[in-house]
Amino acid sequence: TMLRFGHMALPGPLKRFFCSIANATTVLLNPTERVITIKNATNEDKKMHFPLAWLRDNCPCPVCYSASSELRNLKMMDFCPRVNAVSVQMSEQSESMTVSWDDGHSSSYRLEWLRAVAFGADTAGRQRPPLTRNRPVLWCDASKATAPIWQPKKVRFEHIMKSDAELLLTLLELEERGLVLIEDCGVDSEVVKNICKRLSFPRTTHYGETFEMRAEAKPRNLGYTSDRLDFHTDLPYMHEQPGVQALLCQVQASGPGGDSLFADGFSAAEHIRRSRPDLFRLLTTVPVRFRDRGQLADRRFDLVATHATIELDCQPDGEWCYRRVHFSNQQRDLLQAWPLADVQLIYDALKAFNDVIEGRDISSDSSKVQLQVKLRSGEMALFDNSRLLHSRTGFSGERQLAGAYLLWDEVLSRRRTLESQLQIGRQD
Amino acid sequence: TMLRFGHMALPGPLKRFFCSIANATTVLLNPTERVITIKNATNEDKKMHFPLAWLRDNCPCPVCYSASSELRNLKMMDFCPRVNAVSVQMSEQSESMTVSWDDGHSSSYRLEWLRAVAFGADTAGRQRPPLTRNRPVLWCDASKATAPIWQPKKVRFEHIMKSDAELLLTLLELEERGLVLIEDCGVDSEVVKNICKRLSFPRTTHYGETFEMRAEAKPRNLGYTSDRLDFHTDLPYMHEQPGVQALLCQVQASGPGGDSLFADGFSAAEHIRRSRPDLFRLLTTVPVRFRDRGQLADRRFDLVATHATIELDCQPDGEWCYRRVHFSNQQRDLLQAWPLADVQLIYDALKAFNDVIEGRDISSDSSKVQLQVKLRSGEMALFDNSRLLHSRTGFSGERQLAGAYLLWDEVLSRRRTLESQLQIGRQD
Incomplete structure (x- = not known):
């Protein structure tokens, strides 16, 4: 016919x-x-x-x-x-x-x-391309105050290095929860590079392809001391930020302290959105300037970027989701282009966000946005630096971490090709 | 007292x-x-x-x-x-x-x-931090139809490698105009890496630390043919895009063709904003999905990102500036989450943008947003991939380029430290 x-x-x-x-x-x-x-x-x-x-x-x-x-x-x-x-x-x-x-x-x-x-039959008649990124699963559902705190998935180094299926599950967990712990990695700093290569490749920064972190006599920032740190995201002073971080514990403090702290920035943002929409508006719109200056090897650097604390991805039709959070008290610049009349409320908003992260906001059971884990030697935290804030408790004695950054683009690319190769998920 | x-x-x-x-x-x-x-x-x-x-x-x-x-x-x-x-x-x-x-x-x-x-005495009472980035100087002022087309600055390889002052001038030109030509580089692909290291460092992609481009029998995309290309930005299928590109001509076509074409995406955007505000609104708000799939060496990749064609940086007080443009017809995905009722106008907008870029928009003297230069062997174009679109004319015979990407964050960091070292510009 x-x-x-x-x-x-x-x-x-x-x-x-x-x-x-x-x-x-x-x-x-x-x-x-x-x-x-x-x-x-x-x-x-x-x-x-x-x-x-x-x-x-x-x-x-x-x-x-x-x-x-x-x-x-x-x-x-x-x-x-x-x-x-x-x-x-x-x-x-x-x-x-x-x-x-x-x-x-x-x-x-x-x-x-x-x-x-086909363009569909619903009102907007859209096509439905697969999501660029799977939706994050919040650690703490702000509408359910009694939900138990989530515990991170632990995977063995050998398994993700050898099994594509295990690697895929790990990447999906990283994408949805923002944090995976990898055990029995060994303490060789080459391990960091090897894991990066298994996932995609390390993304070089001014710190190099990888970096090491320990308490130093002349610390370049508070990270290189043994103090308790504020919760923060790394590299807020960059616009072209890498979104994923790998942090290997090479030497853990033998005494108390040195615990790693992770907080879900999206859960905290959601809490602020529900409890203080006025502060949420400031956190999502006011540009905060970050700066880091110094010298590494023979090269000076002076990195500057501005970001809203809570960065939203807003579509023309009003749909939105959380994209990134940017928070680092140390590197927040002295100079800010904030209108004088807003300054007090901006500080109130930054503090409120930090209070929720720290679990100090007693108006709700917000302790659930953070979790604490003392990494053992050879244990690695793989986490979403665009969503999670991290910190550590103070310690004494020796403690050393080795780290590297990766690109979300490349990690998601790897997840997609693994799904296709293992015939999991939507084929397109 | x-x-x-x-x-x-x-x-x-x-x-x-x-x-x-x-x-x-x-x-x-x-x-x-x-x-x-x-x-x-x-x-x-x-x-x-x-x-x-x-x-x-x-x-x-x-x-x-x-x-x-x-x-x-x-x-x-x-x-x-x-x-x-x-x-x-x-x-x-x-x-x-x-x-x-x-x-x-x-x-x-x-x-x-x-x-x-101090927070100032004007109405908003703001502090005035220095601009994160110097304002771009548009190639074509849409309000002055008779302005002559700008010609790119040429610098000698040896000069920028040896003189910090020359390097600073080059970076400032790149920042403001988006394009600098570097002459007498030689044709060794190590040169690309060396220039990257002089500016900051090469930013690895799935193509590697650097890449080579020539006409191939089994081209992985149109870049690897000898065809005339559409104007495009590189890597639109990434969110964590590197903003700067270095492209060295190693072998130039001996016959006609193989000319490089560069167009100022911000000038084109400004032209659309003035002539077709309805299309400008679409170009600045409609998310366009880009995708690139394939295999390089033994690793498959499947990179996906969505961007508005013209990305604006909007402040809460209504101030805005152009941030990035994203345009690549080849890698624009089949699937788009566009409302059915908008699809025709979205295509009209994409075409109108391309027409202005191509100089086909006869309603104005828009040929001035692009310029054409046939790179000689050993000549390098250093350009802003977040602002410029580039292309080339068709050619026959052998032609080979070597390229690499850099981060704007790092290039701007270098500019700031050079300014401080040479005591040029605002000290803070």
């Missing part, structure tokens, strides 16, 4: 063109809205919409699309977004729809493919 | 405390607004304001501040944003102001320092 709409003068007085084929499927072209709609009489809800410009743009022929690299060959300079359909043909035999365009090109789309990529 | 306010019960019925010292300076503490104001009778306009919380937070004593690392020692967990001043003393002898706080601490601030960091 082959049905043809024939030539159409657009814009014409006719708004719709109907075409019924054997299996009760109707194809409509709305030349005003410039959308082709395929609907099935037996399932009115399952209308599939295809804007003409989108169809032409995504022509799957070998000239317009490279199947081997999965990239578009059609160039924007050769593409006309107001291209018109000269004819539309449905073929039941080949299970495809063929559109002839007024730019002289002709495109064939398999029905199976069209079903997979 | 030592004047003391004495103890104050706050909040009290008195709103202001006055204190005049010999040189006609008056110090006022407003306990309601929690601000100390220093004013001089001879210059009413030059009021200096200091919020109490800010003063306490930035106490310069060795306990609260580390002069050696230029970082705050005072911890947020120990800081009370509602701290009160018990007394304020002005000392003309030591040219300082001393505040005793109700947390038991006492802070002394040099008047010279206070003058440098």
